[in-house]
Amino acid sequence: MDEAQERAIIEDSIETVERTTGQPTQIKVTKGSLTAIPYSLEVNDHFGFFIYNMSPREYAESLIRQFDRLAD
Structure with a gap:
């Protein structure tokens, strides 16, 4: 080549x-x-719950932060 x-x-x-x-x-x-x-792995539910050990509330807050960042 x-x-x-x-x-x-x-x-x-x-x-x-x-x-x-x-x-x-x-x-x-x-x-x-x-x-x-x-989307990033940070908002993947598997990673959120099983890798990062987030509570449902923490996971929801993470999704909201990601959305807010993209919406700006």
Whole structure:
């Protein structure tokens, strides 16, 4: 593989990651579409309850803080 081919592969990889992560993505389903919205592990319920040992109230407050940050 020469340098130009390697550059092309790297550029394609970067474009693919930018296009498919960090932004809402439409997914076609049988009846219409769904919007997949990426979120951080901090607001993942599994991590909140089982990794970070949050109470339900702490988890809810975490979700509210994340929403407020995104809404600004």
